[in-house]
Amino acid sequence: xxxxxxxxxxxxxxxxxxxxxxxxxxxxxxxxxxxxxxxxxxxxxxxxxxxxxxxxxxxxxxxxxxxxxxxxxxxxxxxxxxxxxxxxxxxxxxxxxxxxxxxxxxxxxxxxxxxxxxxxxxxxxxxxxxxxxxxxxxxxxxxxxxxxxxxxxxxxxxxxxxxxxxxxxxxxxxxxxxxxxxxxxxxxxxxxxxxxxxxxxxxxxxxxxxxxxxxxxxxxxxxxxxxxxxxxxxxxxxxxxxxxxxxxxxxxxxxxxxxxxxxxxxxxxxxxxxxxxxxxxxxxxxxxxxxxxxxxxxxxxxxxxxxxxxxxxxxxxxxxx
Amino acid sequence: xxxxxxxxxxxxxxxxxxxxxxxxxxxxxxxxxxxxxxxxxxxxxxxxxxxxxxxxxxxxxxxxxxxxxxxxxxxxxxxxxxxxxxxxxxxxxxxxxxxxxxxxxxxxxxxxxxxxxxxxxxxxxxxxxxxxxxxxxxxxxxxxxxxxxxxxxxxxxxxxxxxxxxxxxxxxxxxxxxxxxxxxxxxxxxxxxxxxxxxxxxxxxxxxxxxxxxxxxxxxxxxxxxxxxxxxxxxxxxxxxxxxxxxxxxxxxxxxxxxxxxxxxxxxxxxxxxxxxxxxxxxxxxxxxxxxxxxxxxxxxxxxxxxxxxxxxxxxxxxxxxxxxxxxxxxxxxxxxxxxxxxxxxxxxxxxxxxxxxxxxxxxxxxxxxxxxxxxxxxxxxxxxxxxxxxxxxxxxxxxxxxxxxxxxxxxxxxxxxxxxxxxxxxxxxxx
Numbered sequence: 001x002x003x004x005x006x007x008x009x010x011x012x013x014x015x016x017x018x019x020x021x022x023x024x025x026x027x028x029x030x031x032x033x034x035x036x037x038x039x040x041x042x043x044x045x046x047x048x049x050x051x052x053x054x055x056x057x058x059x060x061x062x063x064x065x066x067x068x069x070x071x072x073x074x075x076x077x078x079x080x081x082x083x084x085x086x087x088x089x090x091x092x093x094x095x096x097x098x099x100x101x102x103x104x105x106x107x108x109x110x111x112x113x114x115x116x117x118x119x120x121x122x123x124x125x126x127x128x129x130x131x132x133x134x135x136x137x138x139x140x141x142x143x144x145x146x147x148x149x150x151x152x153x154x155x156x157x158x159x160x161x162x163x164x165x166x167x168x169x170x171x172x173x174x175x176x177x178x179x180x181x182x183x184x185x186x187x188x189x190x191x192x193x194x195x196x197x198x199x200x201x202x203x204x205x206x207x208x209x210x211x212x213x214x215x216x217x218x219x220x221x222x223x224x225x226x227x228x229x230x231x232x233x234x235x236x237x238x239x240x241x242x243x244x245x246x247x248x249x250x251x252x253x254x255x256x257x258x259x260x261x262x263x264x265x266x267x268x269x270x271x272x273x274x275x276x277x278x279x280x281x282x283x284x285x286x287x288x289x290x291x292x293x294x295x296x297x298x299x300x301x302x303x304x305x306x307x308x309x310x311x312x313x314x315x316x317x318x319x320x321x
Numbered sequence: 322x323x324x325x326x327x328x329x330x331x332x333x334x335x336x337x338x339x340x341x342x343x344x345x346x347x348x349x350x351x352x353x354x355x356x357x358x359x360x361x362x363x364x365x366x367x368x369x370x371x372x373x374x375x376x377x378x379x380x381x382x383x384x385x386x387x388x389x390x391x392x393x394x395x396x397x398x399x400x401x402x403x404x405x406x407x408x409x410x411x412x413x414x415x416x417x418x419x420x421x422x423x424x425x426x427x428x429x430x431x432x433x434x435x436x437x438x439x440x441x442x443x444x445x446x447x448x449x450x451x452x453x454x455x456x457x458x459x460x461x462x463x464x465x466x467x468x469x470x471x472x473x474x475x476x477x478x479x480x481x482x483x484x485x486x487x488x489x490x491x492x493x494x495x496x497x498x499x500x501x502x503x504x505x506x507x508x509x510x511x512x513x514x515x516x517x518x519x520x521x522x523x524x525x526x527x528x529x530x531x532x533x534x535x536x537x538x539x540x541x542x543x544x545x546x547x548x549x550x551x552x553x554x555x556x557x558x559x560x561x562x563x564x565x566x567x568x569x570x571x572x573x574x575x576x577x578x579x580x581x582x583x584x585x586x587x588x589x590x591x592x593x594x595x596x597x598x599x600x601x602x603x604x605x606x607x608x609x610x611x612x613x614x615x616x617x618x619x620x621x622x623x624x625x626x627x628x629x630x631x632x633x634x635x636x637x638x639x640x641x642x643x644x645x646x647x648x649x650x651x652x653x654x655x656x657x658x659x660x661x662x663x664x665x666x667x668x669x670x671x672x673x674x675x676x677x678x679x680x681x682x683x684x685x686x687x688x689x690x691x692x693x694x695x696x697x698x699x700x701x702x703x704x705x706x707x708x709x710x711x712x713x714x715x716x717x718x719x720x721x722x723x724x725x726x727x728x729x730x731x732x733x734x735x736x737x738x739x740x741x742x743x744x745x746x747x748x749x750x751x752x753x
Contacts, residue, residue: 054595055595056591056594056595074597075597077595077596077597078597080595082592082595084588084591084592085588086587086588086591087587087588088587088588088589088591088592089587089588089589090331090335090587090589091587092335092338092339093331093334093335093338097331097334100327101327101328101330101331102592102596104323104324104326104327105324105327105328105593105596105597105598106324106596106597107323107324107597133338149592
């Protein structure tokens, strides 16, 4: 089944803007039925990875294969759903008009649009808002409409860049329920986030720091292998044992230069955590081998949201990575 | 094609939700063109001149030229000139008329000079007329004298003949008398004849009118006929067609230029470029969408310009709309090309300064025949030049499709070139 053909595969990918190295040696695979999280602070390179997968950026080196194609993508685009980090909506159109426009760009017929638009609007809880101008939408409604556009053409691979940013917890949970439903219907999802509690909802988590993937496993195993209590602590553990970190702390792709860390508060927490005597460098070193050698530990501790996904999918994804 | 048309439909939907832009799109050019017509049709400036001890006829001649004359002392005049209340001070230095102009505003200076030149010319004409009248009068006098002399001479000649007759009679009578009696009477000897002097040839008086005309072969009257247009046509009519093209070009450039920048700043470009739409389909979709809007705009603006504002149009409105629409399409594609390169709305304005304003300046507003050849070559590289030339041919000279075919063809070459360049710059942008 899934082990045969990944939806997307990046191997040895470097990306450089002018002379600035943004990504180095990225290897990742995305599988259908699986939610993969890209976790890392702002400026870590998450959006650059996303842009390479959706075909907006070409890698400086390395190979990219998405839905059976190498860039520049042609047919692969039709099977790709993308929700950019920015709003990316026409405020002077209604929700329906936005959906109809983007759906038509994916070659959807009128009858299919007539059928799918109410469906996706209901899915994102905007069933009654289709005729309203997007300019009158709240921030949360806009995010949900943006997601609806990405879902509209039933893409095999959904790439969502910080989909829940700026949403209140209720809407955030609703969206994650939607992601889980898509995964259940065999779509592959790649979701970037810098929020730890959301990262826990993923089947598989890629921790990104300074343009490198420093860890790749299920959230439970990441915590388990670092012998920590939370994903934050796990992230720090991987960050500390990864070479060359902190030297390039301010570097990142142009679009992500504004903030070097997760956020002021979160950075502060990490700094405090770094001094935690209970988490030694030796431990990190020992555990890093386990962390980058996926599939050793059994799959455990599915949280409530993850129950609905196929557990086999996430386990095999982890093994492939 | 479906995705191209989806883009077209989306642009039209966006316009339909934005009545303010629609209104500005149509009212903007009409307002500017109306203002333009009012400015170019307004009467010339009438200068205010301070005169210092000028002879009355000169002052009157100046006033005849619609100049306002203030008769002042030289000190007052200097003050008025310094404070800008008069445009010039006129005084006499011997027989030289000294004109001191304020000088900062060339159009006022030239209106002063025009008034002064016309006035002095008229004065000279008056003087000449006076001299001519004098000559005429004297010639008439001489003629009268000559006629009188001739009459008197004839009278004298007649009397002389009479005298001769009388003398002949006397001689006859005296011959009948005995000679000694005559001696006794002391009768004078009667001369034989009185020589009748010849009446001198009086010269014919020359015709002074013909002499005057011969000396100064001035044209007494001028009749002007027009191959195109009429005596009512002024600057406005000459510049009008060019300006219609220019303003529509600028409005469309801004609209299309901003469109893609807005997509970029709004993030929708990011989403658009990930969809299966090809770059040329994207550019074509924009062209069709804005093309429809532009066609409506150009038609309304042209109709209003010709029927409401009074722009001249000798040709057919259909040909005018076709040329204007083609210019708008050039501008549209140039705007899209620039939009693909610019990152912010501000850069679009800067691009307009670089790419559109020089075109406007070299499009035929100014006569470039005497300009440096570089400018003439540049002018030939710019699309507005061809559109403006075609519009002038149609609106001023009544040209039809066949006569503007070359200019129209060149415009379409620009459309295709800019379309391809815009598509290529999108393709480059699509993945980098």
